[in-house]
Amino acid sequence: MSFSRTLKDKSITVWEDGYNHPFLHEMGNGTLDQEVFKFYLLQDYTYLIEYAKIFAMGAVKAADEKLMTNFTVIQHAILYEEMDLHRNYMNEFGITLDENHTVKPSLFNKAYTSNMMSVAQTGGVAEIIAVIFPCAWTYYDYATRLKEQYRDSLEGNFYQTWIENYASDEFRDSFEWFYDTLDALCEHKTEQELEAIEDIFRRSVEFEYLFWDMAYNRQLSYL
Numbered sequence: 001m002s003f004s005r006t007l008k009d010k011s012i013t014v015w016e017d018g019y020n021h022p023f024l025h026e027m028g029n030g031t032l033d034q035e036v037f038k039f040y041l042l043q044d045y046t047y048l049i050e051y052a053k054i055f056a057m058g059a060v061k062a063a064d065e066k067l068m069t070n071f072t073v074i075q076h077a078i079l080y081e082e083m084d085l086h087r088n089y090m091n092e093f094g095i096t097l098d099e100n101h102t103v104k105p106s107l108f109n110k111a112y113t114s115n116m117m118s119v120a121q122t123g124g125v126a127e128i129i130a131v132i133f134p135c136a137w138t139y140y141d142y143a144t145r146l147k148e149q150y151r152d153s154l155e156g157n158f159y160q161t162w163i164e165n166y167a168s169d170e171f172r173d174s175f176e177w178f179y180d181t182l183d184a185l186c187e188h189k190t191e192q193e194l195e196a197i198e199d200i201f202r203r204s205v206e207f208e209y210l211f212w213d214m215a216y217n218r219q220l221s222y223l
């Protein structure tokens, strides 16, 4: 198995804790309190703005135009497709964009995006891919598993669009290049450097788990 593909197994405990979080299963069976989802949606919107900036950092640090294009294509998809999913749900809740723009990121949300930005500023392209990889990979993995596990109750579920969006082939294909690109960038790295990449990846998986938990508890600050 290539280095990039082993990263999930190296974070498997927290990866599975993420999948087992009640937030996800209540989305799967449609019972998640819509106020909880609304909290998530608004926090995630502010998260995605910061997340999109990390792809811009990747484009700045990319060594060639192919890689620059890969980063900017995803950045565009986040801003115009993924955030459309959020804007559509916000519409259903009657939340306007102006109202949405007054939302402040929670303490934890800020910690997560600050960590991503710090890695992007201090690291190279391999570190940038490592820090964003779990954001795409966990969402695809969790959504495909939810789609399968709750296939009998998906139709008409309020969260069906969310699940099908992240379980889609288009979403998977958008980040497929992360694997080979990270492997190529890591080919000549020392053991110590590879461990640092693993730590960056695992930290983001942990942040992903805690983002579900923060949203489930509607936790804006440490209290």
Ligand SMILES: Cc1ncc(CN)c(N)n1
Residues within 6 Å of the ligand: 044, 047, 048, 082, 134, 135, 136, 139, 208, 211
């Ligand atoms: C917190 C978080 N992580 C990842 C994703 C998927 N791009 C997301 N929308 N939000």
